[in-house]
Amino acid sequence: MNILELLTLMFTDYTLRTVALGSAVLGIVSGTLSTFAVLRKQSLLGDAMSHAALPGIVIAFLITGLKTPLVLMVGAMIAGWLGALLVINVTAHTRIKQDAALGMVLAVFFGFGMMLLSWLQHQNIASQAGLDKFLFGRAAALVTEDVLTMAGVGAVALICIGLFWKEFKLLSFDPEYAATLGFPVRKLDILLTTLIVIAVVVGLQAVGVVLMSAMIVAPGAAARQWTDRLGRMVLLSALFGATAGVGGAMISSLTENLPTGPMIVMLISGIVLISLLFAPNRGLVWTYFRQQRNSRRLRTAAVLETLYEMASHHGDPQRAHSLKSLRAAIAGRGVLYTLEQLAAQGLVRSDGDNWALTASGVEQAMQIVNAAPGHMQEALS
Amino acid sequence: MTQAGLEIQIVAAIVAAACALPGVFLVLRRMSLMSDAISHSILPGIVLGFFIAHETTHPLVIGFAALSGVAAVALTEAVFRTGLVKEDAAIGLIFPMLFSVGVILITKFARNVHIDVDTVLLGELAFAPLNRLNLLGIELPRGIWTMGLVLLINLVLIGLLYKELKLATFDPALAAALGFSPVMLHYGLMTMVSVTAVGAFDHVGSVLVVALMIAPPAAAYLLTDRLSRMLILSVGIGVISAISGYWVARIFDTNISGAMATMTGVVFLIVLLFAPERGLIAKARRRGEQRRRFAAEMLVVHLSVHEGTPAEATENTIEHLTGELNWQQAFAQMAIAEAKSAGLIEPSSGRLHLTQQGRQVASAAISR
Numbered sequence: 001m002n003i004l005e006l007l008t009l010m011f012t013d014y015t016l017r018t019v020a021l022g023s024a025v026l027g028i029v030s031g032t033l034s035t036f037a038v039l040r041k042q043s044l045l046g047d048a049m050s051h052a053a054l055p056g057i058v059i060a061f062l063i064t065g066l067k068t069p070l071v072l073m074v075g076a077m078i079a080g081w082l083g084a085l086l087v088i089n090v091t092a093h094t095r096i097k098q099d100a101a102l103g104m105v106l107a108v109f110f111g112f113g114m115m116l117l118s119w120l121q122h123q124n125i126a127s128q129a130g131l132d133k134f135l136f137g138r139a140a141a142l143v144t145e146d147v148l149t150m151a152g153v154g155a156v157a158l159i160c161i162g163l164f165w166k167e168f169k170l171l172s173f174d175p176e177y178a179a180t181l182g183f184p185v186r187k188l189d190i191l192l193t194t195l196i197v198i199a200v201v202v203g204l205q206a207v208g209v210v211l212m213s214a215m216i217v218a219p220g221a222a223a224r225q226w227t228d229r230l231g232r233m234v235l236l237s238a239l240f241g242a243t244a245g246v247g248g249a250m251i252s253s254l255t256e257n258l259p260t261g262p263m264i265v266m267l268i269s270g271i272v273l274i275s276l277l278f279a280p281n282r283g284l285v286w287t288y289f290r291q292q293r294n295s296r297r298l299r300t301a302a303v304l305e306t307l308y309e310m311a312s313h314h315g316d317p318q319r320a321h322s323l324k325s326l327r328a329a330i331a332g333r334g335v336l337y338t339l340e341q342l343a344a345q346g347l348v349r350s351d352g353d354n355w356a357l358t359a360s361g362v363e364q365a366m367q368i369v370n371a372a373p374g375h376m377q378e379a380l381s
Numbered sequence: 382m383t384q385a386g387l388e389i390q391i392v393a394a395i396v397a398a399a400c401a402l403p404g405v406f407l408v409l410r411r412m413s414l415m416s417d418a419i420s421h422s423i424l425p426g427i428v429l430g431f432f433i434a435h436e437t438t439h440p441l442v443i444g445f446a447a448l449s450g451v452a453a454v455a456l457t458e459a460v461f462r463t464g465l466v467k468e469d470a471a472i473g474l475i476f477p478m479l480f481s482v483g484v485i486l487i488t489k490f491a492r493n494v495h496i497d498v499d500t501v502l503l504g505e506l507a508f509a510p511l512n513r514l515n516l517l518g519i520e521l522p523r524g525i526w527t528m529g530l531v532l533l534i535n536l537v538l539i540g541l542l543y544k545e546l547k548l549a550t551f552d553p554a555l556a557a558a559l560g561f562s563p564v565m566l567h568y569g570l571m572t573m574v575s576v577t578a579v580g581a582f583d584h585v586g587s588v589l590v591v592a593l594m595i596a597p598p599a600a601a602y603l604l605t606d607r608l609s610r611m612l613i614l615s616v617g618i619g620v621i622s623a624i625s626g627y628w629v630a631r632i633f634d635t636n637i638s639g640a641m642a643t644m645t646g647v648v649f650l651i652v653l654l655f656a657p658e659r660g661l662i663a664k665a666r667r668r669g670e671q672r673r674r675f676a677a678e679m680l681v682v683h684l685s686v687h688e689g690t691p692a693e694a695t696e697n698t699i700e701h702l703t704g705e706l707n708w709q710q711a712f713a714q715m716a717i718a719e720a721k722s723a724g725l726i727e728p729s730s731g732r733l734h735l736t737q738q739g740r741q742v743a744s745a746a747i748s749r
Binding site: 046051094095096101109110210214224259265266272276284 | 465477478480485488599640642643
């Protein structure tokens with residue numbers, strides 16, 4: 001089916017609509033928090049929290065016997081929070097560094113979760129089937145209740161961001177100043193970390209535990225390339241997240257045997273790649289062309305200036321010099337190339353091996369020399 | 382215990398030992414999460430190698446996977462070096478992408494074959510005894526041969542490069558100044574991690590590799606200051622976690638590597654609490670001791686300042702401490718008890734008197 005059919009189906013077909021909405025919610029919430037996580041260098045915290053959520057999900061099911069999304073989300077949140085608490089305390093009270101603490105929480109909690117899951121599966125409790133969809137996500141299995149829960153919890157997180165916007169902005173860019181102004185930095189820190197855990201938890205159903213971390217890093221990293229302003233960054237990040245979410249969910253729903261998580265991650269990684277390459281100003285492609293332009297300008301100026309200075313020594317600014325002597329006087333490569341370019345612009349002329357400034361070339365050269373007087377004369381005298 | 386059970390435990394122990402060795406350096410160099418990144422990133426390499434070789438333990442698979450891991454490290458650094466993304470974000474971008482590629486490849490093209498999505502995360506140690514290999518006339522589970530070889534390689538490499546690794550880890554500037562190439566050592570270490578992760582992958586999956594590479598060395602870090610001891614302790618702790626994990630899995634009928642990962646955490650917690658000197662309990666006890674000693678000192682100083690003055694009669698009573706000085710009752714009692722047991726004061730008829738030793742301690746404290 002083509003894109004148009006797909007788009008129409010997205011609105012008309014119940015399942016696809018639900019999937020699209022759920023993924024959009026996931027994308028918006030995780031995208032928003034992703035900006036803050038990336039700015040505060042907490043990218044890998046999302047990874048640890050999402051892996052740590054697994055035992056929480058299983059235990060929530062064990063205790064309540066329910067698989068309603070809210071229950072599982074609460075379980076995931078508690079486990080994620082416990083993990084965050086452990087990381088903070090181990091880092092603060094021992095000489096273990098944060099990376100090791102994160103790695104341990106990640107692997108141990110997740111291993112524990114897998115152990116519980118496998119134990120559960122051996123118990124043959126029929127209702128536990130489907131808990132393993134939290135590993136890689138199955139957006140195709142989303143129902144309205146799931147989406148409503150995700151939207152509700154996500155809305156709480158977004159409202160918090162709105163309420164504390166100024167505080168979080170200050171906290172992300174200049175925490176010391178925030179402290180001197182009297183803001184309760186620790187409490188704000190904990191609040192923001194909690195919101196990140198919430199974002200992780202909201203997305204688990206769609207993206208899964210293993211890959212949720214990408215949704216906490218990639219949208220923010222991509223958005224960062226396009227703007228320096230926090231507000232725009234957050235909006236862009238949410239947009240990217242939603243795009244990747246909806247796109248990935250759509251593609252995986254319509255293909256057989258394709259879990260959602262990996263597809264969403266591939267899409268958001270693609271968005272990051274495009275951002276890294278093509279974002280104006282920071283993008284690598286732009287930087288490359290800008291550098292080329294700059295070095296061309298420098299080379300042109302150097303050649304004109306050198307021709308002028310060397311000719312002026314003989315009293316005639318239009319006196320010709322050989323290519324060899326020019327190459328000796330000008331550092332770097334591409335002298336001949338630049339001369340040919342200048343000739344095409346009518347600023348120099350040549351007779352075989354010797355090159356001289358034209359009248360307009362002299363004008364240009366004088367402008368350059370007067371703009372930055374002194375250095376070439378010193379070098380040549 | 383059956384022979385199969387014994388063999389599983391041996392494989393588990395070898396895997397733990399092989400992982401602990403490079404893990405020590407990862408933890409010391411603050412690169413623990415590279416183990417997570419690499420163990421996820423080797424997946425596409427494994428799948429590609431599998432497509433070509435049609436079995437998961439072919440050398441081609443190991444080669445491709447190790448390359449995949451090192452490629453992930455190189456990509457991460459490339460992304461970081463553009464200056465557009467910070468280091469932690471760079472790691473968090475590359476390995477989920479590579480892992481997704483692997484998962485997609487598996488689910489689309491290798492669904493019905495040996496590689497399964499759950500296995501990717503957890504491996505299947507229970508099958509270790511079934512996969513046997515006959516070398517030099519001895520038949521053992523393949524796992525013992527492959528991981529044994531990996532363990533041997535790790536031991537040899539660390540043994541040969543011990544001094545260089547030690548210097549580069551603790552004083553990278555000096556190492557660079559002396560001409561050791563930090564880049565080579567870094568990539569060498571990453572390659573070791575990759576190869577170990579690949580070898581272990583089939584048995585224990587990505588997650589346990591991370592647990593085994595980080596938790597035992599972290600625990601060892603709390604127990605010693607010497608690199609050589611840290612290496613030995615890490616291996617020991619890893620082996621203990623592995624074997625206890627096996628028994629936990631046996632008792633509760635659950636996944637072996639999940640149980641092993643859990644046990645690494647449990648063992649770490651035990652060490653965290655009970656380590657001499659750096660353990661939490663030891664620290665709490667030391668803090669308590671310091672607080673008591675300080676309280677006794679304050680008491681003795683207070684007494685000595687007022688000794689021989691007309692106010693001594695009131696200043697030296699127990700009630701005065703809580704009333705005038707505003708000390709909490711419990712604190713005052715503690716100070717008195719501590720000072721008394723240290724022989725610094727003598728209480729008599731509701732008043733406190735300094736001993737000679739008490740006076741010495743007081744004047745030392747005042748002059749400090």
